[in-house]
Amino acid sequence: MRALPPVDEIFWERVAREFDDAGPATRTVAVLDELLTDNPHYIETATGCARECRDPERVLTGFAMFYRIIALAARDRGRTVPRITNDTSDVIIALLGEFGEERFTFLATEMLHAENPYLLQMADSFASPSDNHSVIMQGFVLLYKALSVQAVTDGLRVTTAARSTPRKRLSPPKA
Secondary structure: OOOOOOOOHHHHHHHHHHHHHHOHHHHHHHHHHHHHHHOHHHHHHHHHHHHOOOOHHHHHHHHHHHHHHHHHHHHHOOOOOOOOOHHHHHHHHHHHHHHOHHHHHHHHHHHHHHHOHHHHHHHHHHHOOOOOHHHHHHHHHHHHHHHHHHHHHHHHHHHHHHHHOOOOOOOOOOO
């Protein structure tokens, strides 16, 4: 079971066209503005990663495109992108501590490869020409993992709430 909707080439192509048509800087700013409200933990992680690279604007564009691709795929399936909470950030930090940065990144990359190979391909093609490929890829897989964990957590909350809601009787009880 995938926590996030699968992405295929069509979403990647649509987002690339959006960014080309409006201009990468304009679309990046629009997505980052949306993230300030809708997903501040995502933008915090993305900007932290971008600061570690020579061309932070280009890296932020990649993270904006990554998010936008996920958002389009989610919307296409009647869903929304999960909002990363403090609890989810704590879970990710705990996993990083438990597995170590290198092992965590490897496992998260394997998960992304298994669940969303086109998204991994997009991330890798974006990070490849960079001076800091490993940092950028680590950022992509970290964000994917956080969104996936949040999607599962949100799904569990909905399921638990549905189970705890008393059922209404369709007919009066028999005496």
